[in-house]
Amino acid sequence: MQKLIYSGLIGAIFGLGIAISGMANPAKVLNFFDVAGSWDPSLIFVMGGALLTTALGYRLVFGAASKPLFDAEFHLPINKIIDARLIAGSATFGIGWGIAGFCPGGAIPALGFGGVSVIAFTGAMVIGIVLARALDGLRHKPVKAF
Incomplete structure (x- = not known):
């Protein structure tokens, strides 16, 4: 219950x-993204603040704790390979962000404000996640021999 609250x-x-x-x-x-028009550089400062907070947080947490408070171990990415799947996913994310103006991190809180565009984006995002997981499951499904 404590894990859920935190x-x-x-x-x-x-x-x-x-x-x-x-x-x-x-x-x-x-x-x-509109550098030739009404460019607003504030996103750079938000990303910079997030990067600084993350760097400090990682430094503090990994310097002080051998394991997280509510789990047996830290779950960090171990795959360091840049492959077609990573590039395609990154490109899809960037294109979607550029077209809609939402990324998953911004869309979920924006649901609280309502609006058709954020509901449509979040619905499409959920459908995309479900389809990607289904396709990935098919790709990694073991094939039975006769």
Whole structure:
């Protein structure tokens, strides 16, 4: 239960940060990409703040703890291979972010503001996740011999 409470608290703090920074507003994000028009560089500062917070957080957590509070071990990415799957996923993420102005981190908190565009984006995102997992499951499914 404690794990659930802390997870909810961390999610609420993240969502509040997204809302305060304006990143739940797709127009603000799209203006960042419009370097020839109404460019808004504030996204750089939000990303820089996130990078700094993450770097300090990793330094503090891994320097002070051998394991997380609510799990047996830290779950860190171990795959260091840059392959077609990673590139395709990154490109899909970037194209979707550039077209819609939402990324998953900004869309979930934006659901609290309502609106057709964020509901449509989140629905499409969920469908995409389900399809990707289904296709990945088919790709890695063992084939039975006769």
